[in-house]
Amino acid sequence: MGINIKGLTKNYGAQVALNQVSFSIKKGEVVGLLGPNGAGKSTLMKSVTGAILPDDGDVLVDEFSVIKQPIETKKRIGFLLENNPLYYDMYVREYLKFVANIREEKKERIEEVIEKVGLIPESHKKIGQLSKGYKQRVGLAQAILSNPDILILDEPTNGLDPNQILEIREVIREIGKSKTVILSTHIMQEVEALCSRVILLNKGNIVSDSPIEEFKGQYKSLEDAFYQLTQSK
Structure with a gap:
């Protein structure tokens, strides 16, 4: 492995x-x-x-x-690119739900990763409204969403x-x-x-x-x- x-x-x-x-x-x-x-x-x-x-x-x-x-x-594989491409017009949960659907992950997993990467305070916002640091957290959240090896x-x-x-x-x-x-x-x-x-x-x-x-x-x-x-x- x-x-x-x-x-x-x-x-x-x-x-x-x-x-x-x-x-x-x-x-x-x-x-x-x-x-x-x-x-x-x-x-x-x-x-x-x-x-x-x-x-x-x-x-x-x-x-x-x-x-x-x-x-x-x-x-x-989960991958966080350096330039961290994201959909700025989507809300945080909306984007992670989009990723979860592609990867056939359960919705419950979305809340787990939001908490894990410390996104809870900003999770109600559109990605484009986030600071650079919180955008980075969204990128990390999508990378670990499918619990990759x-x-x-x-x-x-x-x-x-x-x-x-x-x-x-x-x-x-x-x-x-x-x-x-x-x-x-x-x-x-x-x-x-x-x-x-x-x-x-x-x-x-x-x-x-x-x-x-x-x-x-x-x-x-x-x-x-x-x-x-x-x-x-």
Whole structure:
């Protein structure tokens, strides 16, 4: 149970976005996916979700192939995109009901996730009326609505104030006890607070894949490790 990525390759013309990337993540792991802009993180996450197809390789989600069994893999994944696309003219509950209908989830689940991500105070409003932080909570709510085995979070605390960050961290930490979580972020404090392992991408290649304590132990800090491993020689 989890994710198994095998020789994932994706090119955009002459640009290599992913170069034979392989790794696996077990159930109950929260893994930090790091890398500078253009490293291949977004391409990797979109390949795992089936949003784009690789040129070579495959992704297995709970032993189902993203390429050969896309419906089965999509059922098992929740995805929060960095730009968090939402329908601003819909009310919070209306939007989550819309998502629940698509995923064939019970209506009771909507109230559960609203409470879980701290949306209750703003749940009567249209999404377009919400602050950036509360819009982010709506995005997280839709990602966990179907109780997915795999949760992929791209900058999940983007736009949140310090108190909200702590609250969402706790939600992610709780989810990570029983799910497989990939957390992509540029905020090193998030990685330190939530992740047991770090995968660092640079120019489409994995340059480090190790437990976070080992990763930190080799360098002065996570920031220093990031800098040293991603600088062009």
